Amino acid sequence: MTGLEWVPQSCTLPTADRPLRVAEWDTLFAENLRQVTRPGPRQVRLDLAAGPGMEDRVRDLAARESGCCSFFTFTVTAQPDAVLLDVAVDAAYEQVLDALAARADAACGGAR
Numbered sequence: 065m066t067g068l069e070w071v072p073q074s075c076t077l078p079t080a081d082r083p084l085r086v087a088e089w090d091t092l093f094a095e096n097l098r099q100v101t102r103p104g105p106r107q108v109r110l111d112l113a114a115g116p117g118m119e120d121r122v123r124d125l126a127a128r129e130s131g132c133c134s135f136f137t138f139t140v141t142a143q144p145d146a147v148l149l150d151v152a153v154d155a156a157y158e159q160v161l162d163a164l165a166a167r168a169d170a171a172c173g174g175a176r
Contacts, residue, residue, distance in 0.1 A: 085132075088125060089164070093171030098146070100168045106158050108165045110149040118147050135160070 096118065099111040112122060119142045126138035126149065135157045139150040153161045 085129070086167075090167060090171060092121070092125065093168045096147075097168055097172040100165060100172060102165065103150075106155060106161060107150060107152045108161055108168070110151065110168055112147045112149060114143065114145050114147055122147050122149055133160075 092112070093110075096112040096115070097110060098113055101109045101111070103109055112118060119140065123140050126136075126140060130136055130138060135153055137152040139152075141148040141150070151161065151164065
């Protein structure tokens with residue numbers, strides 16, 4: 065999973081920028097992710113630790129990701145001690161969601 069072969073051709077982010085975006089997600093996961101759950105086959109819930117600016121950071125990253133990968137549906141829910149990020153896709157993009165979930169799961173040590 066070190067390569068970007070899982071990124072679908074429908075992603076409009078320039079190829080040169082893709083490693084930077086993946087690094088942003090990896091950093092978010094490494095620094096703030098507490099748990100990854102799969103409420104359904106085409107949905108992932110990321111439980112992120114709340115903190116100053118965390119909700120804005122998550123909303124910004126989700127908005128930028130939606131701008132290049134419109135197949136993702138992101139829902140951000142702020143709670144007193146967490147920021148929940150629900151990520152959903154259509155059936156055609158389930159493998160992309162699986163790859164995102166695997167990266168997240170690896171970052172939080174498999175806490176599912």
